[in-house]
Amino acid sequence: MKPSQYHSNKGWHNWLGYKIGDSYLEKYCPYYRGALYDLGCGEAPYKEYFLQYADSYTGVDWTKTLHNSRADIVSNLNEKIELVDEVADTIVSLSVMEHLCDPFKFLEESFRILKRGGHMILQVPWQWWVHEAPYDYFRYTPYALKYMFEKTGFKDVTVEPQAGFFTMWFLKMNYFSTRFVRGPKVLRWLIKACLVVFLWTPAQFLAPFLDKLDRHWEAEAPGYFVLARKV
Template structure:
């Protein structure tokens, strides 16, 4: 089973986005260890996966979120967090930074609560539609991400594009075409059936076509970032 197989937002038009996310989650699995904090955890869809690597999982999210949450700690990531310093081995934050009006605060707080040598893993969208309005504030270039994360104090910052041009565009087209499923129930069924075939074929072909793109970082669906807290505090 894929990591995101039971994710509540996984649908016929967007499963490629979750397959891409699964790939990067697995790629960085060695970083999920000890006490892991999930900033902006929502319904904590990856709790079970993280617990196959970490010793303890703690979800943090805002109680006024637009979606359901199963957070262990209710807190606003735009503000100082009610968490002691140097208690976490890992902080992960997936598709959250764009929803924060004060993103630097979250990164600063992640640095504070991490133990020296601890790791942060962040995922953000880039070429993506406005979602969870009105709480969708930013899109980040690789340079903006590196600047903000280094400003928080992190070192060894690595920013990776999640996809190439074709996967990005197929996902955008799929989200757009989904809006045309309208009308009486029989018509909606026919439209969804026809579009589902197009969605499936497009999402199967896109990763293959991405091999033609030599510069994924220019037009990608999003970025994954890993960084480390220095072992020496001055």
Template sequence: MENKPSFYHNNRRFYNWVVYDVADEFITKYSNHYQGVLYDLGCGTKPYEEYFKQFCNSYVGVDWSNTLHDLKADIVVDLNKVFPIDDEVADTLVSFSVMEHLCEPQLFLNESYRILKKDGVFVLQVPFMWHVHEEPFDFYRYTIYGLKYMFEKAGYTNIEVEASTGFWVNWFLKLNYQLIRVLPGNSLKKKLLRSVLKPFVKYNQKLAVYLDRRWPKTDKETQGYWVVAKK
């Protein structure tokens, strides 16, 4: 567990660990892109900082002051506005589960392009089939086509978009989040329900992974998307 990029992520729980395992696979897969000065746009509590520092020369966390997490950003920026950051300062950009929370996502991509050095790479993840969260700051969901269009509009090239999961991982995650909403409470009925549901939601994710690996994968039924794009 300790060597997983998501080891320090405070949102990893027994009912959703699979989505972080999936993210770990993608983050590890793209590790050859992490180099030089790396900016983490929407860094939150900086759960991936230690992992990225294995590859890059320096890590810079960027987030806004209204974050719902503990503010740990090195640079405080409203990502919906022009960044108070110089042109072409970053060799690498990363941004995970951030763009859905931005009311001006195209400006965000335009600004990311501006601060990225020539031949630099942006690795981004966004949810697709995911519940509304951190409201009221949850504005959009993106398809593979919308992502390609917006990145191209910002100036990026060599844009690759991959679905993060297949149908089954996505479906079981949605089921688990629905089930945990009925777990809180101290009545005998609630305690009995927890004793049944907790093991179920923890281990059904293993079944979901098994089914996804044996089912024809589609990019239309997925928890989210990963984008790798070059300036």
């Protein structure tokens, strides 16, 4: 089953972003194995998806999350994670590290709890708006991500841009346009219908084709996925 079947966050204005994210989660499915730990799990939307491949799933998050947390273990990811050394075969962390004020500590702790031979899969935004304020601290270039992972001990670090300039630009435009959906219920419905027909839908269908004109996705990607290993 595909990851899209396990979350319901998609809307008319941003379904392309989730579709792209899901494609990368599927790409990395050979690495989901053994005891999988989801750091910054929030509502744990992909729990059942990961359990198709891993033997067990453990969600870790802190009490100040803005989501309805379904964490199995409560721990501040800016500090020592309340887990023993080398307990995880796989670590997943999606759209989390930008919200951490001490990302190096987070990567050091991730490395500590990961077993030798295990993999970490991480996703962070790049060209994206400030969200979940005031807990939004950093944006990372692909070079920063590679440096930080290698600095904390990881090997075989690969960083992949999620999409190119046009996907980034159209998604940001779509998010911005949601601010105009206001007023009485009937007016909101009418504005939203116009946006769906004339902006949100055509923009998201066109963006992947226009991205083929962009030869440097890493420069203005909406975000990056990182795959790294502990040897």
